[in-house]
Amino acid sequence: MKLYITFIFILITLIGCKKDSNEAIVDYAYLGGEIINPTANYIVLSKNETIIDTVNLDGRNRFLYKIDNLNKGIYTFRHGGEYQLILLEPEDSLLFRLNTLDFDESLVYSGKGAKKNNYFINEFLENEEEEKYILKLCQKEGVTFQKRVDSIRNFKIKALESFTNKYEPSDLFLKIANANIDYSYYFSKEVYPFAHYGSNKISILKSLPEDFYNYRETINYNDEFLSSHHIYNKFLRYNLSNISLNSHDQHDKNACYDKKSLCYNLDRLTLIDSLITNPAIKDELLYHFAIGYLSKSKNEEHNNKLLKSYLNKTKSEKGKVMMARYTNSINRLKEGHELPVVKLVSFNNDVHKINSLISGPTVLSFWSRTYYEHFKESYYKLKELKVKYPEVTFISINIDDYDLEKSKKLLEGHGFYNSNQYKLKNIEDAQKVLAVYPMTKTILVKKNKKIANSNTNIFSAEFEEQLLGLINR
Incomplete structure (x- = not known):
């Protein structure tokens, strides 16, 4: 069957590329593929963060799609929580095959453009x-x-x-x-x-x-051509962080680098504002560094200063709203405060207020199919921790916006299913309240339902020490 599909693509190429001198220039390309162990029944094709189309897989997990009025360049195809970049030019008829269990390593192309x-x-x-x-x-x-x-x-x-x-x-x-x-x-x-x-x-x-x-x-x-290119953006993040060390040194003469320093992070936002004029590049960098700082900070005064700096520099109205909400959520999730009330749905389809599930030292962790490697690694880590600390309740919360059965099926397929699995009932509101970013975020809650630590990480070297402190409170 693979040979048959490849033959179809070759045939399409031969027919599509035939043209005489009176025919218009070819401005289209074909993209097709086969996905083994799909995690969804479609792929999403986009260019420069703009979605072109959602392409459904057929009964054999294959698809064929024609892109008319092709704007040659780098495109992105996404499936489940994974994505990869492809270069498409006129007359390409590109076919790929991949296995979601080993997404990038299994990806192979054939056809014109391969x-x-x-x-x-x-x-x-x-x-x-x-x-x-x-x-x-x-x-x-x-x-x-x-x-x-x-x-x-x-x-x-x-x-x-x-x-x-x-x-x-x-x-x-x-x-x-x-x-x-x-x-x-x-x-x-x-x-x-x-x-x-x-x-x-x-x-x-x-x-x-x-x-x-x-x-x-x-x-x-301000390279617009490379603005959505991974290696360019990664370079910019480190380059700007590096250059900011010099301006930070003028304020902090001991020059001991601390990425959590408010002064250093404000200097970096100022540098971005002075060097970058392209709105898309500038707003992405400002957002990346601002939320990165806030996700690790527990100082409300510093959070508000950082937010003010971000709001004064970004032109993204969406970014302003999201960052203000996130900062407010972070500031509310303080040690000693009551855990905010959100509703969870069990895998038996019962609805619970999160506080009703807490009667002793509790660990709240989050997962998403989008972050597949974290999903797997976190469950192996949690399994280990549950054996070592039986007096602690470990609650895992799925934040994906799809039906309960898909989440349950994924857990069961990996042997991860247990009684303390839940989904957020109102995902958008709950994410805002609990400020779920980054995905490694873990919340420790005391038996009196008050927050012991609003932002830790089960993989950190200090986590087990924090657990012992939670147990002994």
């Missing part, structure tokens, strides 16, 4: 492994580190030259491929001071070779 997209997916997987290696390299001295990452970059350039000589790809492909190489290299250098074991980050920066950051002179901080 070579360039297989190049990108292989590069993506190699970069994941490379980043682990880079973190180890960051413990080396600056000169040694620079030589190693220069060598990695040169190897990639030669590999791209070999691919180019063999397949003669388009200028668009080369533009993206070169950007991938450049910004991956730049990212490696920007992450160096943060990953290096030394705590005095300013001292580390001063020890680097003079030409270590020379490439910064060529950076376009």
